[in-house]
Amino acid sequence: MTDLVQWLATSVDWSSLTVASKYFAGGLAMGLGAIGAGVGEGYNAGKAVEATARQPAATGDLVRAMLVGQAIAETSGIFALVVAFMLLFLPHQPSMEIVGALLGAGTAMGLGSLGSGIGAGMAGGQAAASIGRNPESRGSVTMTMLLGQGLTSSPAVFSLVIAVILVFGQQLNKYLGSDLAITVSALSAGLCVGIGAIGPGLGTGMVAGGACNAVGRNPSTATTMTRVMLAGGAVSQSTGIYSFVIAFILIFLVK
Amino acid sequence: MDIIPGAPIKVIGLPFEGYNAATLYNTWLVMAALFFLAWLAVRSLSAVPGRVQVAAEGLTEFFEDICNNTLGEEHGRKYLPFIATLFLFVLFSNVIGSLPNFLRWAGWPGFYCPTQDLNTPLGLALIVVCVVHISAIRVKGFRGWLWSFYEPSFPGDRFVTKLVAVASFSGLLLLSYVFLRMYILAFLGMGWGGRIVWGGVVGGFFANTIVVMAHARRIGRVPNVAMAPLNVVGELGKAISHPFRLFGNIFGGFVILTVVSHLIWQIGLPPFLNLFFGLFIGLVHAFVFAMLALAYTAVQISE
Numbered sequence: 001m002t003d004l005v006q007w008l009a010t011s012v013d014w015s016s017l018t019v020a021s022k023y024f025a026g027g028l029a030m031g032l033g034a035i036g037a038g039v040g041e042g043y044n045a046g047k048a049v050e051a052t053a054r055q056p057a058a059t060g061d062l063v064r065a066m067l068v069g070q071a072i073a074e075t076s077g078i079f080a081l082v083v084a085f086m087l088l089f090l091p092h093q094p095s096m097e098i099v100g101a102l103l104g105a106g107t108a109m110g111l112g113s114l115g116s117g118i119g120a121g122m123a124g125g126q127a128a129a130s131i132g133r134n135p136e137s138r139g140s141v142t143m144t145m146l147l148g149q150g151l152t153s154s155p156a157v158f159s160l161v162i163a164v165i166l167v168f169g170q171q172l173n174k175y176l177g178s179d180l181a182i183t184v185s186a187l188s189a190g191l192c193v194g195i196g197a198i199g200p201g202l203g204t205g206m207v208a209g210g211a212c213n214a215v216g217r218n219p220s221t222a223t224t225m226t227r228v229m230l231a232g233g234a235v236s237q238s239t240g241i242y243s244f245v246i247a248f249i250l251i252f253l254v255k
Numbered sequence: 256m257d258i259i260p261g262a263p264i265k266v267i268g269l270p271f272e273g274y275n276a277a278t279l280y281n282t283w284l285v286m287a288a289l290f291f292l293a294w295l296a297v298r299s300l301s302a303v304p305g306r307v308q309v310a311a312e313g314l315t316e317f318f319e320d321i322c323n324n325t326l327g328e329e330h331g332r333k334y335l336p337f338i339a340t341l342f343l344f345v346l347f348s349n350v351i352g353s354l355p356n357f358l359r360w361a362g363w364p365g366f367y368c369p370t371q372d373l374n375t376p377l378g379l380a381l382i383v384v385c386v387v388h389i390s391a392i393r394v395k396g397f398r399g400w401l402w403s404f405y406e407p408s409f410p411g412d413r414f415v416t417k418l419v420a421v422a423s424f425s426g427l428l429l430l431s432y433v434f435l436r437m438y439i440l441a442f443l444g445m446g447w448g449g450r451i452v453w454g455g456v457v458g459g460f461f462a463n464t465i466v467v468m469a470h471a472r473r474i475g476r477v478p479n480v481a482m483a484p485l486n487v488v489g490e491l492g493k494a495i496s497h498p499f500r501l502f503g504n505i506f507g508g509f510v511i512l513t514v515v516s517h518l519i520w521q522i523g524l525p526p527f528l529n530l531f532f533g534l535f536i537g538l539v540h541a542f543v544f545a546m547l548a549l550a551y552t553a554v555q556i557s558e
Contacts, residue, residue, distance in 0.1 A: 072539060075504060082507040085514045143321075147550055150543040154496035160503045161495075223325055227557070230550050234489040241492040 005180055008096060015094035018102070025106025026087035029163070032110025033080020033117075036201070040073040040121020047125035051132020058135040065131055065142055069124025072149040076113030076120070076156040076201075083109040083163045090167065100183035104190025105166035108247075111194030112159020112201075119152040119205020126209035130216020137215060140222035144215045147226060148208025151233045155197035155204070158244040162193040165251060181254055189250035196243025203236040277364035278372040285347040285369065315339065321546075325553045330394075334552060337386060341379065342545035345370060349505055349537030353529040368537075371506040376498035383548045384494050391555035398470045403555070404486040405467060405478035412475070419477050420468040427464060431457070497547055504540045508532030 048066035052059050087106060092098055127145035131138045166186055211229035215222045296311035304312060318339040323331035352368035369375045392400045402408075411419075431438070438457075442450055471478050512532055516525045 068539065071535065072543075078507045078511065079503055082503075082510045085510055089514065143546070146539070146543055147546055150500060150547055153500055154492065157496050157499045157503050161499055223553070226325070226550055227554055230554055234493060235485065237492060238485055238488055241488055241495075244492075244495075 008180070012096075014096055014099065018092055018094040018098050021099045021102045022087050022092055025102045026084045028103075028106040029080050029087060029109045030084040032107075033077055033084070033113040036114035036117025037074050037077030037080075037121075038117070040117040040119065040124070040205075041070045043118070043121040044069050044073060044124035044128060048128035048132075051128050055132045055135060058131060058138075061135060061138050062128055062131055065138065065145070066124070066128055068142070069120075069127060069145055069149065072146070072153070073117060073120035073124055075149075075153050076116040079156055079160045080109050080113045083160065083167065086164070086167050097179065097182045097186060101166040101186040101190075104187040105163040106190070107187075108159045108166065108190035108194040109163040111191075112163075112197035113156045115198040115201020115203075115205070116153050116156035117201070119201045119203070119208065120149040122202075122205040123148040123152060123208035123212055127212040127216070130212050134216050134219070137219035140219045141212055141216050144222060144226055144229070145208070145212050148204075148211055148229060148233070151230065151237075152201060152204045152208050154237055155201040155240040158240060159193050159197050162189060162244070162247045162251070166190060185250045185254035189247040192243050192250065193247040196247075197240050200237045200240030204233045207233045207236055275372055275374070277367040278369045278375060280364060281351055281367050282348070282369045282375070284366075285344065285351055288347055289343055318342070322549065325549055327557065330556060334390075334549070338545050338549050341383075341548055342541055345379070345501065345544050346538060346541035348375065349541055350533055352505075352509060353533030353537075368505050368509065370501055371509050373498070373502050373506075376501045379501075379544070380494060380498035383497065383551065387548075387551050387555050390552060394556040398466060400555075401463065401467055402470050402474075402478070404483050405480065406482065406486070408471075408476045408479050410475070411477035413472065416468075416471050416475065416477055419480070420471065423464060423468070423480060427460065493551060497544070497551075501540055501544050504536055508536055 044066060048062050052062050055062070083105060087102060092102065123145055127141050130141045166189065207229055211225050215225050293311075296307050299305070300308060315335075319331070319335050322335045322338055325331070326334055348369040350368075351366050352371065354366040356365040388400070391403070395403065438453075442453065445453070467478055509532075512525065512528050515528060
């Protein structure tokens with residue numbers, strides 16, 4: 001093991017590998033990060049088109065609700081774009097740990113925005129369908145949709161936090177040696193929070209979509225529905241929070 | 256390109272001491288603007304309202320409707336100032352960064368969103384957490400607040416409740432017996448600070464169990480012990496995701512604006528990017544921030 005670490009530290013050109021990994025991680029972040037937001041916004045627009053066919057008189061409301069929903073569903077894609085810019089344009093010192101941290105940051109944000117993007121799109125799509133069924137309910141449905149999408153973006157926010165910590169990890173002194181454990185822990189922190197955010201993002205999106213649907217059917221229950229949605233969404237997010245905690249432990253407690 | 260704000264300015268040089276000049280000046284500016292607008296709105300109130308009064312009344316009624324619908328008539332009016340102020344402060348903090356920045360001299364750092372400094376959203380979210388839990392304690396009482404972490408609970412007769420109480424107490428005692436030697440050795444080995452903290456943690460567990468079991472016997476329900484850690488983690492997750500959502504969106508918009516404007520030599524596109532990221536995203540996320548604060552309050556104070 002010591003031989004391996006020595007060989008890695010002396011015989012590998014870490015400075016060029018750092019540059020290579022920052023470009024690779026930037027591409028990974030934005031490439032994977034585009035999936036969720038794209039699918040979600042498309043689902044949202046598709047439901048809005050169906051609703052317009054059902055209720056042509058409400059076209060203005062539907063287009064407005066669709067655009068607001070899509071703008072929030074794009075949040076996770078914007079996070080991925082920010083992390084990609086940071087990876088590409090910030091200076092990074094060359095070391096083995098930085099390679100792990102950069103790859104981890106790219107993976108975290110790329111995978112982490114997948115579930116949230118699709119989930120926020122589901123919420124927006126169900127809201128558009130509800131407004132199409134019952135245009136009177138547009139106020140409470142839009143409110144429920146905004147809250148639901150805010151809830152849905154939490155896993156992507158957790159991924160953003162971990163990715164930003166990993167990108168700026170070079171400022172922590174411990175990243176400037178050559179230690180295999182720290183390299184792998186930084187990489188696996190990114191994997192942990194990234195993969196862990198897919199399911200909670202999708203699940204919370206289903207919760208929010210169901211709530212929008214229910215509010216559209218019976219607008220007088222909007223308050224109760226919002227409360228149930230927040231409680232259920234928080235429980236379905238708890239697994240994402242577990243992976244966030246584990247990623248924190250991997251970053252800060254592995255020495 | 257200047258993506259990362261400068262290091263905090265230190266006055267004395269203590270750890271964690273110091274301030275970020277850009278955040279501080281712009282926060283003062285936001286507060287001054289809000290004071291000025293409030294003064295403008297109430298300067299000459301009349302039965303036939305002027306333009307400013309109509310706008311202020313419309314905003315107040317909008318938020319009063321939302322608060323009354325979410326919290327009910329008896330609580331809604333009480334929380335209206337908090338929620339509306341939160342919205343207005345975050346909104347102004349989000350859009351102030353879109354103002355043109357040609358006056359940058361003599362230490363004035365330029366217009367800069369206070370919310371793109373993580374400290375501002377963290378402070379606001381800390382206020383929200385305190386307000387939510389203190390109002391939960393005021394509305395439901397301390398025992399009711401503690402009990403809410405053991406929801407959803409089951410109905411049970413006195414025998415079952417007593418059984419659960421005995422079981423959880425013997426579990427705690429068994430755990431402390433198993434860890435007793437380790438715990439005493441560690442306790443003796445640490446300084447007074449550690450003794451106070453760990454004594455408080457273990458004592459808190461026992462006190463919590465006593466209070467919850469007494470409450471369970473009083474209301475005749477069985478606490479859901481398995482849900483307690485999940486509820487605590489859920490509250491923590493709310494407290495973490497609430498500030499970071501605002502910060503991520505505003506900071507993200509700022510980074511995109513800076514990088515894209517730099518890449519196209521400030522030609523053409525920046526006003527439209529400001530329109531989208533500054534005004535639209537800023538408005539939507541100020542609303543989402545205030546509404547999530549309202550919804551967290553509603554979840555805690557209405558059972």
